[in-house]
Amino acid sequence: MKSWKDNVHFILVEPKEAGNIGASARAIKNMGFKNLCLVNPPAVIANEATWFAHGADDRLILRRP
Numbered sequence: 003m004k005s006w007k008d009n010v011h012f013i014l015v016e017p018k019e020a021g022n023i024g025a026s027a028r029a030i031k032n033m034g035f036k037n038l039c040l041v042n043p044p045a046v047i048a049n050e051a052t053w054f055a056h057g058a059d060d061r062l063i064l065r066r067p
Contacts, residue, residue, distance in 0.1 A: 011037040020047050024054025027061035036061070 012030055017023050017040060030038050038061050047062070055062055 005034075007035050008037075010035055011039050013039045013041060014043075015041045017043055020044070020050040021054045023047060024051035024056075024058075024062070027051070027055040028058040031058035031061050038062075 012026065012035065014023065014026060023040065023043070027038055030036070051062060052059060
């Protein structure tokens, strides 16, 4: 059975700092949510995002259109 949290999406529009992306991923996972969407993200997300995401790397999997 799906949780209501599966229907909630967090959207970052044109994020500039890789650390903000990672920190958002970590916070989202800590609260039990799954969906992080990036609109017009940088072409390459720096390692800093992984450092800040610590333990929430699975939220950083990017799907490009």
